[in-house]
Amino acid sequence: MDRTDPIIKLRGIDTRFGSHVVHEGLDLDVYRGEILGVVGGSGTGKSVLLREIVGLQKPSAGSIEVLGVDVRTAEEDERQALEARWGVMFQDGALFSSLNVRENVEVPMRRIETLDADTRAALADLKVSMVGLPYNAGDKFPSELSGGMRKRAGLARALSLDPEIVFLDEPTAGLDPIGAAEFDRLIHGLSRSLGLTVFLVTHDLDTLHATCDRIAVLAERKVLVTGTMQEMQNVHHPWVHEYFHGPRARAAQSSAAAPDRNGQE
Numbered sequence: 001m002d003r004t005d006p007i008i009k010l011r012g013i014d015t016r017f018g019s020h021v022v023h024e025g026l027d028l029d030v031y032r033g034e035i036l037g038v039v040g041g042s043g044t045g046k047s048v049l050l051r052e053i054v055g056l057q058k059p060s061a062g063s064i065e066v067l068g069v070d071v072r073t074a075e076e077d078e079r080q081a082l083e084a085r086w087g088v089m090f091q092d093g094a095l096f097s098s099l100n101v102r103e104n105v106e107v108p109m110r111r112i113e114t115l116d117a118d119t120r121a122a123l124a125d126l127k128v129s130m131v132g133l134p135y136n137a138g139d140k141f142p143s144e145l146s147g148g149m150r151k152r153a154g155l156a157r158a159l160s161l162d163p164e165i166v167f168l169d170e171p172t173a174g175l176d177p178i179g180a181a182e183f184d185r186l187i188h189g190l191s192r193s194l195g196l197t198v199f200l201v202t203h204d205l206d207t208l209h210a211t212c213d214r215i216a217v218l219a220e221r222k223v224l225v226t227g228t229m230q231e232m233q234n235v236h237h238p239w240v241h242e243y244f245h246g247p248r249a250r251a252a253q254s255s256a257a258a259p260d261r262n263g264q265e
């Protein structure tokens with residue numbers, strides 16, 4: 001991870017819904033190649049922050065720079081070029097139900113006019129296999145897939161244009177523990193092999209242990225603290241302490257320390 005090169009830079013973010021203040025003076029840097037886990041209590045504004053970074057929502061104040069571009073003031077063509085450099089996966093995969101998996105993965109590729117239909121389909125099949133879906137999954141419709149497969153298909157679509165950054169909103173929510181662990185390994189493996197930067201909103205302590213290089217804790221309307229899992233153990237803030245020392249944290253820690261089912265460390 002190159003700490004001199006933040007590819008996402010948030011400064012002084014304020015987010016208000018009427019009188020409800022969600023963020024106030026929030027700052028955050030995300031570095032190229034890292035997997036950053038964003039945690040915080042319910043309603044602390046993790047998903048809203050993700051949506052603000054990708055331009056789906058506007059903060060009340062502050063600046064958001066992604067890959068050197070100011071998301072809030074960029075011209076339309078600059079914004080579109082930027083959008084091609086990131087991929088987003090929402091909780092349930094957010095697939096189009098009337099399109100099969102291959103066609104879903106092809107959607108972002110349609111902006112490249114020089115790609116013919118056969119090449120698009122072949123590239124989509126490549127992405128489908130990269131996320132570990134079976135070879136025939138491209139022909140299936142979202143309703144024919146399990147929750148875990150839908151998430152993989154959503155990830156394949158996020159990877160459609162070979163992005164530099166992937167945003168994941170609660171990727172393991174709703175998965176059984178084995179499916180969640182497989183998804184964690186997939187994210188970690190893809191990030192390392194493709195050099196992807198991952199911005200990951202989660203409640204899942206196992207995911208933090210298995211995948212994240214750094215963690216950012218949202219509390220008191222800002223990023224209260226950032227650091228490694230190890231560094232989180234020594235933060236003396238009531239929520240942070242409870243989260244990283246509670247019974248679930250202890251269970252996640254001991255399962256992360258144990259060899260996994262395949263005998264790998």
Ligand SMILES: Nc1ncnc2c1ncn2[C@@H]1O[C@H](COP(=O)(O)OP(=O)(O)OP(=O)(O)O)[C@@H](O)[C@H]1O
Binds near residue numbers: 022040041045047049
């Ligand atoms: N469009 C909106 N209008 C009004 N309030 C909103 C809107 N979007 C989000 N909020 C509020 O902003 C706060 C933060 O929401 P957000 O979904 O980001 O929380 P979160 O940290 O992701 O929570 P969780 O962990 O429960 O998913 C919540 O109180 C939510 O009700």
